[in-house]
Amino acid sequence: MKQASTQLNKSVRTIQRYVKQWQENGLVGIAQNNRTDKGFYPIDRRLQDFIVKTYREGNKGSKSMTPKQVYLRAVAQPKN
Numbered sequence: 001m002k003q004a005s006t007q008l009n010k011s012v013r014t015i016q017r018y019v020k021q022w023q024e025n026g027l028v029g030i031a032q033n034n035r036t037d038k039g040f041y042p043i044d045r046r047l048q049d050f051i052v053k054t055y056r057e058g059n060k061g062s063k064s065m066t067p068k069q070v071y072l073r074a075v076a077q078p079k080n
Contacts, residue, residue: 051070
């Protein structure tokens with residue numbers, strides 16, 4: 001398994017999972033599944049823009065804003 005992990009650039013534990021999935025389900029068990037929500041953001045665009053803007057403006061010069069502070073400001077936003 002060590003050789004397979006090196007060749008596939010995967011951890012030994014991942015190879016062990018692949019083998020187990022293959023033993024239980026055959027080739028279907030190790031086929032890659034694409035996410036159904038790929039590219040979808042669960043928050044609306046307005047809130048997403050607010051979060052990015054707040055974080056960028058809060059981290060200019062000597063100012064420093066943590067992700068937690070951005071979160072607190074985001075949840076305090078009125079819902080439209």
